[in-house]
Amino acid sequence: MKTLELPQTDLTASDVIVGLMRINDMSDEDIRSLYTASRDAGVTMFDHAAIYGGWHGCEERFGAAVTLSASERADIQLQTKVGIRQGYFDFSYDHIMSSVEESLTALRTDYIDVLLLHRPDALVEPEEVAKAFDELHAAGKVHHFGVSNHTPGQVELLKKSVTRPLAFNQVQLSITHANVITQGLAANMGGLDQSIDRDNDILNYSRLHDITPQAWSPFQKGFFDGVFLGDREHYAELNDVLEELASAHGVTPTGIAVAWITRHPAHFQVVLGTTNPQRVRDSAAGSDVVLTREEWYRVLTAAGHTVP
Numbered sequence: 001m002k003t004l005e006l007p008q009t010d011l012t013a014s015d016v017i018v019g020l021m022r023i024n025d026m027s028d029e030d031i032r033s034l035y036t037a038s039r040d041a042g043v044t045m046f047d048h049a050a051i052y053g054g055w056h057g058c059e060e061r062f063g064a065a066v067t068l069s070a071s072e073r074a075d076i077q078l079q080t081k082v083g084i085r086q087g088y089f090d091f092s093y094d095h096i097m098s099s100v101e102e103s104l105t106a107l108r109t110d111y112i113d114v115l116l117l118h119r120p121d122a123l124v125e126p127e128e129v130a131k132a133f134d135e136l137h138a139a140g141k142v143h144h145f146g147v148s149n150h151t152p153g154q155v156e157l158l159k160k161s162v163t164r165p166l167a168f169n170q171v172q173l174s175i176t177h178a179n180v181i182t183q184g185l186a187a188n189m190g191g192l193d194q195s196i197d198r199d200n201d202i203l204n205y206s207r208l209h210d211i212t213p214q215a216w217s218p219f220q221k222g223f224f225d226g227v228f229l230g231d232r233e234h235y236a237e238l239n240d241v242l243e244e245l246a247s248a249h250g251v252t253p254t255g256i257a258v259a260w261i262t263r264h265p266a267h268f269q270v271v272l273g274t275t276n277p278q279r280v281r282d283s284a285a286g287s288d289v290v291l292t293r294e295e296w297y298r299v300l301t302a303a304g305h306t307v308p
Contacts (some may be wrong), residue, residue: 001041002286004119004267007210008167009144011113015262016287017045017214017271024053026275031065035114037074037277041284047170047271048107048215049279050099051120059106068109070238074098076188078107081118081148081170089121096132097246100141115142116170120154133164143300146170146212152205169206170271171199175238175260175303176228182305194306208267215261217270219254228303229253239303245295254279260299263291 002015018038023031038046052058059080066307068076082099083089103112115136117129136142146168147155156212173180178193180203206213219227221234228235229242230253242253249256261268272283291299301307 002262002271003042004211004212008165009114011077011144013269014042014044014281014284014287015040015045015267015269016258016280017047017079018043019047019216019271019273019304020058020062020166021047021049021052021273022058022275024225025058026061028065030275032274034064034277034280035066038280041281042287043280043284044075045077045079045113045269048103049084051081051084054211054214054297055101056106059103063108067078072116073109076218077113078109078305079114079116080107080112081116083118083121088126089119091117091121091124091129093128093132094158094231096129097135098130100136104141111140112142114144114146114168116146116148116168117150117158118148120147122151124154124158126158129158130163134163137164143148143169148216150202151200152202153200155205155209156236166211168212168214169202170214170216171202171260172217172220172223173213174220174228175216175242175257175299176221177212177217177223177302178303181264182300185307186308192306200269203266212269213266214271217273218261218270219257233304238299238302238304241291245291245299249289250300251285251289252282254282255270255289256291256299258283258286259289259291260296262287263296 003012005016007014048059083091145164148170155284183196183197186192189195221228242256245256246253258270261270
């Protein structure tokens with residue numbers, strides 16, 4: 001699996017991340033099997049959030065099931081997110097500080113490698129975020145910071161006060177939910193829905209400012225509409241192309257779906273949501289595939305996107 005030297009950080013991490021939002025009801029043995037399969041496949045980074053599994057539920061399950069030696073802890077990166085509460089968002093100083101302390105306890109670790117602000121808080125006060133980030137970093141409790149689902153303007157507002165680098169932005173991206181990429185292909189084409197800029201050019205902003213984009217829901221058709229892999233009712237052509245390329249490159253269609261994202265020069269990390277060890281292995285194998293331009297665009301158009 002490819003690894004990335006992540007800009008604005010001292011981290012070198014896998015370009016496939018295993019997200020752990022669905023482990024709350026898994027047994028300790030199954031969680032350990034998922035973790036072991038991930039590590040054996042080359043995954044170094046694991047993604048959590050305070051809200052997953054109830055309040056810190058998935059973090060607690062991971063911390064209880066996976067015992068990390070000091071050397072193993074140093075070899076991986078734990079990422080978690082803060083800011084979503086029941087029915088509202090909260091980037092207040094008090095909430096950030098208390099949530100991080102609870103994450104540290106749940107994960108049974110002394111530090112978090114990456115902390116993301118989970119969803120934009122309309123009531124954000126950047127100076128409160130800055131104070132929390134500075135104190136957490138100075139105490140060695142959080143090493144690096146970023147955001148999730150934020151527009152460039154929202155990042156710029158945070159940077160008014162936040163001095164710690166905002167090195168990540170986790171956004172939804174799959175072959176079929178690819179507006180962060182496809183809008184730019186259709187710019188200035190009136191009447192074409194694809195040309196509508198719905199995110200204020202997150203992708204180019206990230207590339208210009210050395211922000212690593214992370215792609216969540218990499219196999220979703222849309223917004224939690226199910227996966228496109230194997231869906232021949234709605235995506236027959238796409239699945240045909242994925243299967244053909246999978247055979248040509250010696251991987252699975254899952255691997256090609258990952259390779260399509262990692263081929264982009266923005267150097268995405270792909271955040272898996274699976275609890276299936278084989279899906280992790282298939283995804284990791286896709287990380288090593290480099291699609292040609294022709295292959296990449298062929299997948300794009302098979303998914304129904306327009307190349308003018």
